[in-house]
Amino acid sequence: MSTALVTGATAGIGLSFAHALAERGHDVVLVARDRARLENVSDELQAKYGVGTEILVADLTDRAETGKVAERVADRARPVDLLVNNAGYSLKGSFLRHDVTEEEANFDVLCRAVMVLSHAAGNAMRDRGHGAIVNVSSVASFITSGTYSANKSYVTVFTEGLAAELKGSGVTATVLCPGFTHTEFHQRADVDMSSIPEFMWLDADRLVRDCLDDVSKGRVVSVPSPQYKAIVAALRVVPRSLVRRQGGSVHRPRK
Template sequence: MTTSLVTGATAGIGREFALQLAARGDDLVLVARDLARLEALAAELRAAHGVDVEVLPADLTDRRALGAVAERVASTERPVDLVVNNAGFSLKGSFLEHDITQEEAQFDVLARAVLVLSHAAGRAMRERGRGAIVNVSSVASFIASGAYSASKSYVTVLSEGLASELAGSGVTVTALCPGFTHTEFHQRADVDMSRLPEFVWLDAPRLVRDALADVAKGKVVSVPSPLYKAAVAALRVIPRPLVRATSRSAHRPSSVAGTGR
């Protein structure tokens, strides 16, 4: 029986991962801050799919709580076969408008938690000779749009480096880089995204199905949809001064650096 651990499991892309992994028969370890929502989701998945679901409430900005999640990931008695590092949030407005404690909290969730859990998972899985790590990054990792973009760039590059380190070990690492996705992500950040045309938005169920297919293929960077594949291909070759120029609008006070989760 496969066991999958998902952080940020109660909403958005994380919830969709939990739903699809349970539907395929995986036992689950669900990580999020809200215990009530965790327990409600766990009960739903047990009833619908008959899988074992463990809830692990944790605020990933808290190093002790993050350490407890890392211990669960590294367990040899109850091994985790797939880790989905999905937890995240974005801040409304620009980098210099925020109190530094807000930026530190965002960095802790977006980057430090991925570092710690990827390290724990990579070691444990390499020892067993099997496993997969999915780090939810963003198309924003290829642009220059404040601390959110920088943190996501860190996640993408960390994933690529770890994938190279684990090559041939039986363990894969995938950076999932979605664009704007229909979830509650932007509502929680209090950002009005209504001006964006519908064609730029991704459907979370399709996104996760495609991501899991890429994980099965051992793909290192997974970019969903032809639109965002083309955008990332262009961003990889466009001169960085032009990338910076086209990213400036993301620094306006009314904007948010995140894409969607």
């Protein structure tokens, strides 16, 4: 039986990954900050799917704790066959209004942890000749809406480069780029999303299933749903000056 490790596994897309992987027969290593929530998810997966679970309590803003997760990913005696770098959050408001320490912590979770864990997984998996890495990015990575877009752009481009480096090794790297998704993500960020039409919202379970299908096909970029595939295709060819103009309006200072 193979083992998957999922960061941010107690809510939203990460929780959907945990359930989808357990349903497919993977043992699951669950990583998040809240032990109680981790234990609840662990118990649920064991009871519902009969798989083995392991919990790792880790705050990915802390380098030492991220290092412990990397050690687990790289453990050759207990191999991780599929890594899902999902943990993340968004800061409300514009870059210059935030304390820089907030931005640094956000960068550590969205970018540094992805790099560190992908490095650990990529080396361990390449030595074994098989495995898969999934990094959760966003359609926001193709626009210029503050540091969230910048951080997610790093994840997208980083994963594309990693996939090229791993080509022919038996290991794949896939970046998932969802749009608006029904999770607690926006509530936690205290962002009002009421203006977004319903047809633009995705179901987390469905997009995770579609992503895992793309992983099995060796696809590098996974964009769920026809509407977001069309949006990303357009953003790749639209002049960047237009993209910047739209992105700049999102963070225009309040009067």
